[in-house]
Amino acid sequence: MRCLTVVCFLLAVQLTTAVHSSLGADVDVIDIGSRRELLVDHLLIEKLNNVRLVLNRPRDEGIVLKFDKPWEGPFSGYCTVIKDGDLYRLYYRGNPKAGADGNTGEVYCYAESKYGIKWTKPEFTQFEIPGHETNNIVLANAAPLTHNFSPLLDTRPGVSPDQRYKAIGGTMTSGLVAMTSADGIHWKKLREQAVIPKEMVPFDYMFDSQNVAFWSDVEKSYVCFFRVFADGVRRICRTTSNDFLNWSPPVLMEYRHGEGEAPIEHLYTNQTHPYFRASHLYVAIAARFMPGRQVLSKEQAEAINVSPAYFKDTSDAVLMTSRGGEYYDRTFLSGYVRPGIGAKNWVSRTNYPALNVVQTGPSEMSVYLNQDYAQPTSHLRRYSMRLDGFASAQAPYAGGELITKPLKFKGRELAINFSTSAAGSIQVEIQDLLGKPIPGFTLDDANEQIGNEIRRVVSWKKGSDVGSLSNTPVRLRFVFKDADLYSFKFDE
Template sequence: MLVLSLFVTRPAIPAEPPPAAHIGSRLELLVDDWLIDSRRDLSFQLHRPVRAETVLQPEQPWEGTNLGHVSILRDGERYRMYYRGYHNPGFSWSENIVTCYAESRDGIHWIKPNLGLVEWEGSKDNNIITQGQRGAYLTPFRDPRPGVPQGQRYKSLAGNPPRAMISPDGIHWSVLRERPVLPKPRFGISFWDPRRKTFLAYVRAWRPDGNGGRLRSIALATSSDFLAWDDPQLLDFGAVPDAHLYWNTALPYFRAPHLYLGFPMRLVEYRDPETGAVRDWTDALFMVSRDGFRFQQYREAFVRPGLDAHNWQPHVNMLAYGIVPTGPSEISLFLTNAAGGKRHLQRLTLRTDGFVSLRASAREGEFVTKPVIFSGTQLLLNASTSAMGRLRVELQTADGKPIAGHQLDDCRELVGDSLALRVRWKRGADLSSLAGQPVRLRLQMRDADLFALQFR
């Protein structure tokens, strides 16, 4: 018996290109692979901020020695700072907790105004906004919705368990409702999300560690009216984290609000070899999300404790809530620091949009994006090269065919360091004829970092 195996060869059928993403003219940070279809010899590189000057330190008795839980809000031309003071050594939930206030015109030089609101040891000459548990851990935001009553223009969750707080000016605060809005003891950071048209709150939670124990973590709650909140859901980090996430500062990035950036304080427990006691070290992480719930977490530290031994202790290396611009090419974050033996707030600087880059070594690499639909007339890159480095860009059709006049060999080499390198081809930089239709970008890089791209 003769058995024949017959293999029929059919012409290859091209795969349908994926649906095009409508990015318009928004800024796209290269913090994840959402935009990327394929890449070769490139890697994502986390960039650590640079330590700058001390911007605030406790100097008054009511501020105490336990500076922490700092919140920074840029409000028009003014920068507002809210921070916890506690005048007794150590930490305890008591009426001694105060929320203090400072402000700045540039985010670098801060003053503590005399508010005259709260009496402290017989005098109201201080910068205290609230005193006691009910107003503790204030992290205000400005409600941007039209029609919001002026008395509720500023909002915050505060206290433990959290209550809804409101203010007409960011200084004078009252409770929107006496009953806590989240029944369990949780620290909550909240804001209005215009994309989802709802209030979001990131609160402390616990998750199983897979070994019968549990780890501190972060959960998300939502509300339509800032009073009725749904049950918080543990954030999705993919694999279960292997350390405590003690404090979270997740928020929409002000330059690209479709991205949620988080900077949780990671707490790592260890056993003291001399005493046998369980102690902990802390650092700060970076994480990013496209929907506010599923976060990609970079495992290496965004901020390390550093050389000073005083930073290798509990409850330091905590990033403040808020990212603000402090220069034409710089953004600032703020870190609770204990260098020198006394807690203070240190400013950290970072290149604008410079959290993560797609990096090419001296060996040339490249990536191709998924199909996108853009608006605008030109393409700008936030990028940095060495003297021998370069970037080149090719535009392709949705099915990956080079577009005449915008091929790789037509592109003028981009060399330098700028937040807005304009891409040019032999025919010029104008892309208006391609706006509104699906295209792919092919970027070739050598000894370069690409932080962000934007059509304008």
Template sequence: MLLNRILQVCLVLGCVNGLATAAEPVNIGSQRELFVDDHVVDKVEGDARLDLQQPVPRDVALVTSKPWEGNTCAYYTVFADTDDFGKAIFRMYYRGSNYNAKRRDQTHRQVVCYAESRDAIHWSKPNLGLVEFGGSRENNIVWDGAGSHCFTPFKDTSPNCRPDARYKALSQVHRSGKPHHAVQGEMTVFAYKSPDGIRWTISDGPLITKGDFDSQNAAFWDPYAGLYREYHRVRVLRKPGGEVVVGGRPAYGGFRSIMTGTSKNFLNWTSWTEPQVLEYTDDLGEQHLYTNAVMSCPRAPQILIGFPTRLLPEQGSRVEPILMASRDGRKFKRWDKPVVPEDAPADRKGNRSNYLAWGLVATPGSDREYSVYASESYLSGTDTRLRRFTYRVDGFVALRGGKRGGQLITRPLKVAGGRLEINYLARPGGHVRVEIQHADGRPLANFSADDCDPLVGDEIARFVTWNTDGNGPFSTRPIRVRFEVKDADLYSFRFVSGRSSR
């Protein structure tokens, strides 16, 4: 009997030890955390849910009505920059192309066009005088030739970047270096460079050979990981017997998917030797994802976010952008609800008529708003349009509390400071309250929800206080955070050091 009791106690202790191991604290330090994935989330209860946010449609930013543009302009890229005088400037690149549906062919060669803006709202097309089109160089064309189909540039912020390659790009090119439409056979990815974002040359290639590439092949410097990342399109066919075919004609009939690789120098890519297809931590199943639009999350660079285009072949090949997020660059959580629905606001029901541009920029003059851009009216008239949309800062996913109120409890966290800053919106009559708990769920003395001064109104950065005190011993041991939301939305939080005052 005694032996049985001892065995039972040992089993219980083993289970407790197992639970402790499973609840290892997540070290977030002073990083801002968003609710775009489950990284810090333990559970959501009551009248609360994690709710995908959709950006607000604004005015049309660009119309592709020039003779060298047309009704199949696509693969827009937007990023923030500074000019030679240190003033803010926003750069945009896109394919100039046009298609005659009756003749079923292109009406002119594909080119790469450029536009710029000082406010991310109003855009102009400068006459650059670089490329001849229709007997004139008065146009905004920056590239003409191999890679014009899906030329995707970025500004390289690596500390080791050479001045002559401060701007880089990837695009689909035949292995021989000729334009993809001029020859048949294996397509690859080549690299481009520019000292100023205007004058471009092919620098290296082929860099990547495993994939399909006829889409927006995004690359960028990831400052958090200290390396370059690239994302490109590939088909993946899973056969009934378990065989998986990746890329090329043998994979036709499979799902359009996304492949990734990394590099330390933008020349030698893991995509060449060890290409990796993205994996997903959600339960949405396989989906056709055409573009990827992956980037570092602003204000939270430890997170990668993407806005891939979901293709729905069974619904007339319509498309819609969705949101996905990752911590390691390969495993992503996808959100099912479209970021930009078809009715936001019009002309996005056709094939390729609803792509989100690659790029997200802070709107000048506002610390509360991001600008993003989505295409519309593809192949339905004589031109296409790019419309601006706006997100609240950090506002990709909200912890939304209803009128009855609910809560989110985090996993155990290791934090770097004693002040908690949150980004939230409380509707009239609503509020946010916060409780700091021990790792086992017991409230810390003086930091319970009842001690919390209710947060009302609408704040991008507000420090939480408990009985007017906003500084606590939170960094000395692992803690949990219980966010109580009643008729309110919570978008992000972070812990910082120092004293606070109301």
């Protein structure tokens, strides 16, 4: 009987190979290798039967930092959070008074944290503020760069230690200027002239927002996303560089929603960055701005002491993703972080996300939002999510299934990030290209996965080893009941 099972298995593998050979170019096989794949778009999905992709909104964890220093104040913003080893670094604009973009009163401030939950403001002596010889300022007297200074930890292999940190900043008057730092505290210009001057951007207005850059392990280049106005709407452009000095002609990003195009909405900031557990996936938690969509009356605005020009618009945070190229996937059009209860949350330019999502616990990650903008209570707030938990494939109690497109993987085990109810479960079947279950990996062979874990190795009656199918084109069939699947990954 054992010999017969082995023979059947070998015949199934040969059949899968033969089918792939005969279909040839008619079948596109996606090579996922050992990458972690999140259920945030439809790239790998062939069929959903009573399963849907759902947006999982973060949980409000409260205020983590008040912008309460004399040099910070109501117009603080454009925050960046960077996890550097065991240290979390926070950069943000300090600006106590309303003024033109890039005015000399803007400075860049710094805070740090051990776990990303409680933050402290170190005392430096780099820049003196009248009456305050020490402060938490790391960049001043550098207008207009201090309007939207946006740093990154450069992960490019072989990067010079004195340029381990890089940043871009500036407005249309200056273009985007690059800066470098060895320690993230002391900064200098990479060169005097802009690395992305306004002359290379084919739009009438640009840069007046937080513009972001990072090293892409997948694209093997630096990638920069910056703000422009296109036909009167706040849009995002993309450009790349091999050296952070010379950048390609910018391309205007488009938006996809399923098989069609997504609505064009004002996106004030884009906050695009590689997801730290899957660097091939760029996550953008963007600030969606709704100009003229007024919620508060003049009397309500006066009651919360908001600056008079800052209560006639609204904004929230939306989730987008990209896998490189000229498109964002806007799988979910609804708000990712909705404005909270109370008038303070419904003013102009509040609810703007900080750049980067970071891990803040064994099973938790966090995003931070700048809230109570243009108000005396301006602050930064933390929102938590489960790891990989931006979205999920979800099945109801009645059950359903998800079948992937043809894919190849590398590894010996399939691990899933999932949760079920006490009555729910997930099972995984591995099929050949024609959708025929492979012996030993059929639904009847699949063990039920019940529970709530960030990493659970899937198994069948004969065990968990899928190495015999490594680099062979297959389909995965996930059968759900009252369960969510957040991500999956093949491991050695």
